[in-house]
Amino acid sequence: MRPFKQGLFSYVSHIYQRKGIYYYRVNVPVDLQQHFPTEEIKKSLKTREPKAAKVMAVSLEYRIQQAFTIIRSGMLGDDMIRQVVESIVPSRQKASVTKGTLLTTAIGQYTEVKQLEWTPKTVMEMGGVFRLLVDILGDVAVKDVTKQTMLDLRSKLMRLPANRYKKYPEQTIQQLLEMPNIPPMSIKSVNKHIGGMAALLRYCADEGIVSVNNATGLKLSDKKRADEDRSTYSKDDLKRIVASLPRDPATPERYWIPLIGCYSGMRLNEICQLYVEDVQEVEGVWCFSVNDAKDKRLKNQASERMVPVHPKVIQLGFIEYLEQARSAEAPRLWMNLTWMDIHGYSNGFGKWYQRFNREYVTDDPKKVFHSFRHLVTDTLKQAGVQDSLIAEMIGHSHGSHSMTMSRYGKRYQPKLLLETIVLLDYGIDIPAWQG
Structure with a gap:
């Protein structure tokens, strides 16, 4: 029995070679053995080629580890x-x-x-x-x-x-x-x-x-229309939100994430998974880069985009917060948030916001964090902004013209998007960040 060559593939302990054929082998975790007929999963990769074995083992490893996670979910x-x-x-x-x-x-x-x-x-x-x-x-x-x-x-x-x-x-x-x-x-x-x-x-x-x-x-x-599934926040709701947002330096995400959602329409997980490097200055405009690099996820292809940082968010001290994170060599903006296989980085914050929302804002079950997206979309629509601009801002496809736009059209320039996003003016006073 000859082990898989060290350095060619990272799952060295899971792959071995017998009579020229590569095999995959992994032990079933002790806490899951009650569900399996054997304590070890062993499969032939049916190849003598190292590169082919690597490709098949990656897929097999993913499936098996995913199965372990699913069973453990309860x-x-x-x-x-x-x-x-x-x-x-x-x-x-x-x-x-x-x-x-x-x-x-x-x-x-x-x-x-x-x-x-x-x-x-x-x-x-x-x-x-x-x-x-x-x-x-x-x-x-x-x-x-x-x-x-x-x-x-x-x-x-x-x-x-x-x-x-x-x-x-x-x-x-x-x-x-x-x-x-x-x-x-x-x-x-x-x-x-x-x-x-x-x-x-x-x-x-x-x-x-x-x-x-x-x-x-x-x-x-x-x-029901699609926009009836969730309700938008009212101006009074926003006043209650900003008046109650904690400004504790130990939990900066509880201050910044709702405000970013309010002034960008980004999805909760898109904000929660931001890395420091995802805040970029593009053509003189500060932007959030929404992408699926590293351990980040996107809902769909249209979700990958640049979203300008609203001047109000900058005015409240966000760039200063960003520079502090850079100085501390923090990889992500919100280091309190931890990654979960199913929910990404949003699970813990989502549960906190749900409690915060019900205690300080509203008992309307249709008003949730996603209501910020409805608020942004409705505000821009009422301001006369064209649908394609709104779609790019919030990460939706451009309707019936999406194929034409994706093949031949270029992305809107950050300066044009900034001109759109400044229309999000809710007329409310917000206490500045003092972290």
């Missing part, structure tokens, strides 16, 4: 954990040919295919979706999922509560369906589950497991 039931385990340690036993592919088997196969494409957050969300679907339908053969099966599924979803596993962990599906006066999950949540089933059956149809996708065309119509 969000999955026994059936879903078994699916995740079998996606990396396939069972030698196959479903009966006469019965067909079972729902849990199909979910495991589909999840394995999508793992490299999905973010950890999507993996967790889809795990929750499939867990509920299996609870409702049972581990049926996929070929037995008829149109009537899907109509019955949709009917039950419309009567079940949101957060079923958190609020009613002891009740069965049937018990919940028989309980009176339970607020049902939203139409959006129902459609998310129907969409998950539709995507799964589409995969099954492509693989020849079923002949038709019986989950298509079943999403419910949600007549």
